[in-house]
Amino acid sequence: MSETAVVTGGLGRAGRWVVDAFAERGYETVCVDLDHPGWEISPRENVDFRAADLADAAEAFDLFADLGPDAVAHLAALPAPERHAGNRVFATNTESTYNVLTAAGRAGARVAWASSESAYGFPFAREKTLPDELPITEDHELRPEDPYGLSKVVGEETAARTARRYDVPVVSVRPSWVQHPGDYNCTGNRDDIAAGAGNFWSYVDARDLASLFVAAVEPDAVTGHEAVNGVAAENYMDRPTADVVEEFFGELPADCTLEGEQSALSPAKARRLLDWEPEHTWRDAADADVETPSLYE
Template identity: 55%
Template sequence: MSECTSVVVTGALGGAGQWTVDGLLADGYDVVGLDQRLPADGGPDDADFFQVDLTDRGETAELLSTFEPDAVVHLAAIPDPTNHAGSRVFANNVLSTYNVLDAAGRAGARVVQASSESAYGFPFAQNLLVPDYLPIDESHPLRPEDPYGVSKVTGEALAGMTTRRYGVPVASIRPSWVQYPGAYQATTNREAFDLDELAALPAGRSPSGGAGNFWSYIDVRDFVSMVSAALTADVSGHEAYLCHAAENYLGVATSDLIDALYDDAPPCPVTGDDSAFTTVKAERELGWAPEHTWREAADADVAGPNFG
């Protein structure tokens, strides 16, 4: 393992947060978890937890200056724009990210933060957006029209600010829809999917159930493995990385899905049901590749962390 030994994890009691804390402990890190509340059962014995309002600059700065971590994994956020006022989603996510990244930079800590595929604008668009090209990579334009996606674009801009101001590396992970072994929510979408019904929709109409991210997903264990890889990778400045499973969760050829969705889609040189998003950059720079597929993980009997 690298010289990075102590890590602060924000949003430590969320679904991905708990798996991340658990994974980092297993990797031998000293972990401090931050969240809006404390774990009901105290949490894992080897981790410390603190209750904090990350939108409060003073609280955030005090805790990070006290811990002086080698790294910060920033996961805390309102995770979508559907159940809160848009202004609250944007203000919470942007202010908390500014406070965490600025405090991490002042502490000299490297940062791995959760951005989102929503930064591209596809998932929560009112009308179906057409990608410029496929497969989608990190260089594709970011065009969100919802407060969550815009908060993630702003978070990546803050990451760039942090690296320029303090010289610490920041990796922004853009995960797909996170799924949990044995409890894949994507299963409901797959069981309800009908390619003929998709093709019969009026042009430009966005269907329900997964079209916003082209039926992509990521197993939480692969998300955690990317966090671990980013903590030890030779990253300088700010870099963004897509975090997607290798295939869509329908088992349908991606080119057939794209043809059914759009009349004016770009060419789709994707083999079989391979994802519409490519993780080549993460494979090249982080040495990371997804290992889990819905075909085994959806019904897997895996005992995950449950200390939230």
């Protein structure tokens, strides 16, 4: 019998790739979002839909009790601190993450959820500062100033608590700036070096992010709670990363081992722990003609 996977935020731009990856892997995949696409829509094979406000505990717990998932990928969130009032961003993200992870833990599910590179505190800081190390590993201190990054730090503490409380594996995935094949917005920043300084000119392809979520919930992938960066192997600036950092900041951190165009956020832990490799780069993906996965027949 195939396993059931729940993907929250599955109708989102990145979420569709994650739903597609789980369905292709053979999971009976339930796409959960605020809205249902409509009863007139016929879902593709291995995909079904549910509408729920996951910040509402009653809806989240009832849904997960009904579905009884084996694996959960939680992507639903307000995705930035600048589009809504800060308290709404923080409350929505922390409450929905608590509800989903707790419901998943009670179901005994393997969990991966979308934290963020914003947890480190650099993308939305008022003043751009150097990290303590380059490349940035998962051991770097988390020091956000904004409500979005803060919600991700609280979410990671919730993830660790879920693993302890329910003895389920939980992976906090820290994606970089998500790019989509044929639509790599990041490459437009090359002439404005300041535009990418907040995440040190890093990115991740949506297809690689999707494969990372699948890898993170494979049986026996991890025990307890782990955080991993979800990032491409190199920057999008087409020149050595250390040169770009030094040009913008005027210096490099004392702990700097960057080589060539190596990403400023390290994917090494995800490689080691999950046997995951970022396969796509801006060189082959920026102008690629690849259709977004359809979740319908």
